[in-house]
Every structure is written in C-alpha cells, then in structure tokens.
C-alpha cells in the first residue's frame with residue numbers, strides 16, 4: 001500500500017485530554033482515508049489531519065445505509081509501547097461485513113498497517129490511567145452520488161481514533177439488562193452476524209424506552225421463537241452455572257461473533273472453567289438464576305471487556321443476579337484478559353501485536 005502521510009499544521013501543540021473522558025467524544029488530530037473505484041481499486045491511502053467530509057446530499061450511504069464499521073483498541077504497555085489486541089480478526093470481520101453489503105474487501109494486512117501507522121503517530125493520545133485505551137473505529141461507506149437502489153460503485157474507507165477512559169472507573173459495576181420480548185434485533189439470514197450501522201439503528205427504539213425503567217442494556221432473543229438468548233446491545237453474553245461452567249449462546253447466524261467472546265471461550269478453560277456454546281431458553285435461565293443454579297451473568301465486548309449483569313428483567317418479572325455484584329468468574333476473566341491486552345502478562349495465544357513507540 002502506498003501510504004501518503006500529510007503534515008499536521010498544529011503538530012507541535014501538546015496533547016490535552018479532557019477530564020473526564022466521555023466515550024467517543026474526543027478524537028485525535030489525524031485520520032486515515034482511502035478511496036475505492038472499480039477502475040482503480042483501493043487508492044489514495046492517506047493519513048492526514050482529522051477533518052469533516054464534504055459529501056453530496058445524494059450520496060448513497062445517506063439513503064440506504066450501505067455502511068459497515070469495526071471497533072478495536074490500542075492499549076499502553078508497562079514498557080511504554082502499545083498493544084493491539086487481535087485486530088487482524090477485526091479486519092477479517094470487516095471484510096465479512098463488506099461482503100454481506102456488496103462492498104469491496106480491504107486487504108487485511110494493509111488495513112492493519114494503516115491502523116498501526118495511525119496509532120504510532122497518535123500514540124500520545126492513549127490515556128495513561130489504568131483501564132484507559134485508544135478506541136479505533138474503522139468505517140466504510142457507499143460514496144456514489146445517486147438515488148437508485150443499487151450497490152455503490154465507489155467507496156470511502158476511513159479510520160478514526162478516540163481516547164477512552166476506563167469503562168468501569170470505580171471497579172466492575174454490574175449493569176441492569178432488559179429482555180426484549182416484543183422487538184427483535186436480527187433474524188437468521190439478515191445482517192445480525194455482521195457489523196453494519198443499520199443493526200444498531202434498529203436497536204435504539206427499545207434501548208431508549210427501557211432507560212426510563214432503569215435499564216442500561218437490552219438482551220435480544222431469537223426472532224422466531226422469541227425465547228432463546230442471542231446477545232446484548234453491543235456485547236455477547238455468558239452465564240456461569242454452579243460457579244465454574246460458562247455457557248454462551250451458540251452462534252446462530254443472527255449473533256455477532258465477538259472477538260472478546262471468542263477470547264473468553266479460549267482463555268476460560270486455561271483458568272480451570274469449562275465452557276459450552278448452547279441454545280439458552282431465557283425463561284429457564286431466569287428460573288435457574290432464582291434457584292441459585294446460575295450464579296453469574298456477564299457481557300463480553302471490546303468496550304467493557306467483561307460487564308457483569310446485576311439484574312435481568314422483562315415487563316412482568318425482575319431477577320437479581322449475584323446480589324447485583326460482580327461475581328468471581330467475571331472478575332477473574334476481566335483480570336486475565338486485560339492483563340494480556342495491556343501487556344502485563346504473557347500472551348500464550350499470540351493475540352497481541354506490539355507497536356514500538358519507545
């Protein structure tokens with residue numbers, strides 16, 4: 001990839017991070033952009049100043065939502081260098097999303113190179129607090145100017161960076177999760193197993209409604225029987241049976257295959273837990289929580305890593321999990337995963353990629 005690096009006009013200005021850092025509100029001073037056309041393929045790969053796009057109102061992405069994105073993070077290591085965590089998996093998922101929306105694939109190695117260069121240039125934006133990181137948001141949008149409903153011929157691929165504070169500033173704090181019985185997020189054969197903006201737009205309605213009821217997240221059920229657990233807003237979900245067996249919904253085709261989920265499935269057996277991917281009946285699950293058989297519930301995703309669930313509720317029932325406290329399995333997984341991500345522990349899985357900045 002021929003990468004042009006444009007000068008930054010205010011490069012000598014010191015980096016100042018706002019306090020507190022609200023997720024996704026602060027962006028670094030540079031961004032990566034690349035264009036696609038059928039004649040030239042991917043071209044004009046550039047790292048330049050972060051700036052708004054000027055787009056025609058008829059640009060396809062505004063009308064039919066042909067858009068995909070990813071989310072990964074860069075972590076500051078104790079030696080001052082920077083870790084990426086399984087970012088090549090994000091690049092592969094980006095391409096699966098692209099294929100599903102008729103968009104051209106990126107070269108995963110070149111995409112990783114773009115991220116690496118951008119993070120290397122912007123590494124001073126990685127906050128130094130414990131648990132903080134630099135969130136990386138690759139995106140691709142349809143760029144043709146036309147209203148006909150057809151796949152775009154031209155595309156824009158860009159990557160922006162946002163410093164983020166610790167998700168749990170005061171230790172792992174459980175979230176309250178509402179079980180959506182009336183609305184669904186995704187159906188098998190739809191786009192639930194890829195990362196497209198439309199999935200998230202469709203999930204807002206319930207999420208906004210249940211905020212007023214004191215819930216922070218929504219648990220989605222399968223769209224056909226409205227009975228089997230799928231996932232939470234932007235996290236996969238797992239449950240602990242009798243203290244040591246971790247179960248998570250099997251990937252059905254309408255669940256996003258999370259990289260954190262996959263990491264938990266690989267790491268947990270090495271910590272002495274058993275794991276299985278299953279079809280989980282939500283009503284049986286609620287009974288099992290009340291009976292003390294299911295001892296913990298937690299979400300898994302890049303943003304929070306592990307997010308303990310303290311309450312699960314429907315319109316007619318509320319079930320408290322583990323006294324609304326983070327349980328031992330969630331804590332241990334959080335510690336083990338973040339130790340690898342931040343380079344505090346050995347990485348026997350080959351998940352981390354070091355960017356040398358020191």
Ligand SMILES: Cc1ncc(COP(=O)(O)O)c(C=O)c1O
Nearest residue numbers: 234235236256258259260301302
């Ligand atoms: C719908 C959904 N499920 C699960 C996840 C967790 O995926 P990952 O662990 O790759 O961040 C995400 C976040 O990307 C998501 O948006």
